[in-house]
Amino acid sequence: MAKKKLAAPGGYRQTSSVIVDPGGSWGGIVAAGDRVRFVDLEGQQAVDFLCYSALDMRDRYNAANTMKMAGNAYLNAGTVLYGEYATKLMKIVASSCPNHDTIGGCCSAEMNYLRYGKRTHSCRANFLHELSKFGMGEPDIVANVNWFMSVPVGRDGHMAISDSPSKPGDYVDVEGLTDVIVVISNCPQKYNPACGYNPTPVRVETYTKTRVARRR
Ligand SMILES: [Zn+2]
8 A cells, every 4th residue: 555645735735634445425515715625545446427507506517518517528637627517617627647538437236236236335325425515416416527537449449447546645636616515436346347347445635724913
C-alpha cells in the first residue's frame, strides 16, 4: 500500500480524510472552490462517482455533455464535468493517472448476475445508499465517472473494461465550480478488471482554500 502522505494542493488545507473500504461508499458536499481528492492506495481500483448541483439537484453530472465539451471520451486533468443544464459542476485540476472512464457505467447486482451468474453487492446499491442521505434515489442515478478505470475503445468500436494503469498512490483532484453533492462507491467488482480482480481501499480527502490574511 502507498503509505506516503501526499502534499495538500498549494493554497489549500485538508478538512477531512477518510479510508473507504472496498465495497464501501462516501458522500459529501464540496463547496465552490473546494476540492476533493481520491487516492488509489493500492492501485487498479475503480471509484464510481456522481455529482449534483447542491442548488438544484436536477442539474447532475452529464457524461455526454462532458465528453462533447472535452472533445474526448476520457477524463484527464483539465476536463470540466458538465451538468444536465450545461452547468460547469466540477473540474479535474490534477491527476497522476491518465484516461479516467465515463462510458463503462457502474456495476449492479442485475448486471453481475447477467454477465457472471453471481449475485453481489454493487456500486449501484452504494449510490442508492449515499443518494438517500440527500433525499435522492433510483431516478437520480445517471451515467457516472469511474476514476482509475480503463475502458479502451478500438477502431472497430470494440470496448471493454481493461487493466487499469493506476499505480499505488495515484490520485485525482476535483474542484467544485459550484456547490456540489458528491457520492462515490469504492467498487466491489471481482469478476472483471475494474479493480484488478481484487478490490482494495481508497482514501477520500477534502480540502478548502486557506484564507489569505488581508493587508491593512
Ligand atoms: Zn462497481
